[in-house]
Amino acid sequence: MKIIQTVMLELITMMNRREILKGFIGGFCFFPFLEEADASSISLIKRIRYSSNEERTRIVLDCTGKVIKRNIEPFLKGKTLWIKLKNVRANKIVKSLKSPLVSEVKVIPINKHVVKVKLVMKEPHKYKIFALKPYRGKPFRIVVDVFPDFIVTNCRLKTNKKRIVVIDPGHGGKDPGAVWPIRSKYPRIREKDITLSIALRVRRILKRYSDIKVIMTRTKDVYVPLLKRAEIAAKSCADAFVSIHADSMPHYPNWNGVTVFKASPALFAKAQITAKEVAKKVRICNDIMCWSISPLLLNMSTTITFVESSKLAEKIVNNLKAHVNDDLVNGIRDMKRNIVVLKTPGRPAVLVETGFLTNPLDRKRLVQNWYQEEIARGIAKGIRDYVSSLNQTAFVM
């Protein structure tokens, strides 16, 4: 679980850009109400208005007349969205926005019939441009909607009856995770192999249940960035996210057994204070995943995530106890480390540390098929129990 924060931040920025570019090419721009017309008169931009909520910032340019589709040319460069408007005139207007997504909008007259609109976003976000005809006393309008990269409420519209379970075998590829012998160039035991083997067993067991759909973050020995893993959980609207790992504690060779980690309340409490102070979107992360939420949603979604993650952890621990020796199950712990920078809305998530490679007995057990199978059964049955409890209470998120 060694992650370099700056690398992840860079990754996020890179990914956003790529997403935006994709979106741009794919066409986020719609002009639903505009027909091509002979625009003989030059429209004047009178003013900028905006409104902002957690899911969208809307910028409205009030105009004196129609602006046709081919005269609106958006161009995204990094965090700046440029919109070239032809057959439009304006005086210079600068507007600072109190929005979590956009910081400033500028209307810059280029000449008597060309205007550039500069929209400075806080991060590269998705956007949509369209026009509205005069309506109920409102003039002709050019509207720019800016959306956050991920809308937390997406998952509420779930129609799929199957419960989605994301199984995440820790590490992989160039990242071996914990190894034994420690610091060996050619270790005999690698965490990435153990986690994959157990995870594939969990998948095999869960496949028996027709109401569960299993999604794996990896099925081979490949490197998957943590950001990608959390993205998989977010985009699939996972009902449960279970990350599988094995630990290493060189200074404590006596430490052994299976431990199930869930998000730490302290982590959330801290994030909540920060969110209130800065009154904007924050990312709170633990070793499993991160949540990108606004202060308004923070209270609600963290409460749900807590309760659900605890339930999931409890079910897994109970079932592990039935499958491996009671003494070997350490129970549930709070994840206190705050290492990874990812962005995913709150999905019930736990991380199972299946044992310690630094403990001789754990090490011996963890590489054996029978032990991996027992751990996998415990985890799979725990997930199964949790999913059944969801179905009973008709929990929808």
Ligand SMILES: [Zn+2]
């Ligand atoms: Zn690990």
